[in-house]
Amino acid sequence: MTKPILQVENVKKYFPITGGILGKKIGDMKAVDGVSFHVNEGETLGIVGESGCGKSTTGRMLLRLIEPTEGTILFDNRDLRALPKKEMRKVRRHIQMIFQDPYASLNPRHTVEKILEEPLIVHGIGNEAERKKKVSDMLEVVGLTSYHARRYPHQFSGGQRQRIGIARALMTNPKLIIADEPVSALDVSIQSQVLNLLKDLQKEFQLTYIFIAHDLGVVRHISDRVGVMYKGRMVELADAEKIYQNPLHPYTQQLLAAVPIPDPEYYQADEQAAIQFGTLPSKYVIDDSWMNIDSERDDLIEVAPGHFVACRLK
């Protein structure tokens, strides 16, 4: 069960910064700067971080939708970066992606049937009758009905569209699914429906997830292990329980402290203190002095079994 399905080593993506009238390269924008991790079969790895930390770029590089500048990506012991384009396309059958925006990621001119059938046609799976059968089966699996197959994306709500996006990702029976902010565009009551669906599907189809998100509550709920990214690097990687109960990196600690907790009692104690001393609650104070030392290059060090931290302090 603990066999790694994906191993990522020291992956980098530098985007060129151009300048001058000739558009010469004058520097590098280090979107992802040496990220390593592995994902075991059947588990969910959550990747959290704030905007611009490189989490989406990392997700896309795994599929080579963005070509990495450096590093190795081993999927089922095959080096994806060494594969020619044609071979890579075949591998994508086993690695699928779910996108954030269910409004932008479905072609508005295609019916749901056509959207779901397309991956099968691309990968040459089944004849027409089999494909149609699979489409209606898959719609049932994600909680829609075959009656929806002839409709267009605009006829669905956000939550239903995301279900279609999930169905499309599942069409080719993939092993690994990369979900990039799959619930952040959805309303709270719909978000939990989709999260539960993703969990059910994981059990049913033995899926492995890489779940990229900025919402720490959602990530804890769905993930077995969590990696925290900051400025293109992974600063902490451990079991979800360890990250949330015993965060070691100062950035992880601050990130967790900044999340609003949906429980007024949590804030009451602070509130009392504030009234007494006439100052503001301590939870609102964020120390970001360490953030300025980003020139520091620290590699992930295993400080406890399975708990990796990149920080000289620890």
Place this chain on the structure above:
Amino acid sequence: MSGESVLEVKNLRTSFFTDDGEVAAVDDIDFYINKGEILGVVGESGCGKSVTSLSIMGLVPSPPGKIVGGEILYKGEDLTKASEKRMRQIRGNDITMIFQEPMTSLNPLFTIGNQIMETIRLHNKWNKQQVKERAIEILQMVGLPRAEELLNEYPHQLSGGMRQRVMIAMAMVCNPQLLIADEPTTALDVTIQAQILKLMKKLNHDYQTAIMMITHDLGVVAEVCQRVVVMYAGKVVEEGDIATIYKSPKHPYTVGLIKSVPDMRKKVDRLYSIPGNVPKPGSIKEGCRFAARCEHAFDRCFTETPELYQTGEGQKVRCFLYEQQGGVSK
């Protein structure tokens, strides 16, 4: 309660007139905001929370939108009947608003200073030097460094968090009585969100400015608000102080909403989820708006609209389940 309230909304109805007929985005809502308090308005997309705030500001796009009934009382003055000239005096001076997108609510062609000083000049008869001093003072107040240089910078030179601080500065520059914040931190990262929420609490504390905080994030409400109004499909379904609402929510929608938010502090195997979809505005004409998704619904819920029933100290619920417990609030 009306003695110290800065704003009272009574039976407000705002409709949009489309080709398919009248769509009531806000349908007969009542609530009030006390002086110096932070009121949370929670709801999902299309529940009418933004239309409510635009109605208060007199900014509902017309046509197709129109306030078709009710009163909005600001210190006893009905804003729905106020002239455009009077509204212009109130906006930016007495009641101000900040929006979700700090990128789009600042004009990219003018400097920060220009935009802040415009607001000051509109509402005060000060000389240039006084206006500039006030602008610098307000930028420092919202925690922006090098305020003097910032006056000459353009919005694109600032980060999202800084832009939101500038927006708050512009909103606070005339010491308003009420600040309406429509999803002020939704577009921001959590660490920046924490800073902005902290700033808003501080301003509320220091200047006694009442804040109406519109959000979909129950965590934000728990962190900053004192009272909360829960909206669903154009109606207020529950209202009360946050300790009561979070501890013993009464309306099935509020109960479901609170249960469906994953709490970072504990791991649950399966999240509660409300079945069905968020209804489109105006799609449900009669009965309780939530009936179709409610596990407690009975026949009456589909034909009759429940009133807001008082269930306890300061808590009101729009649900037949609580009819016996309290009697009608109005």
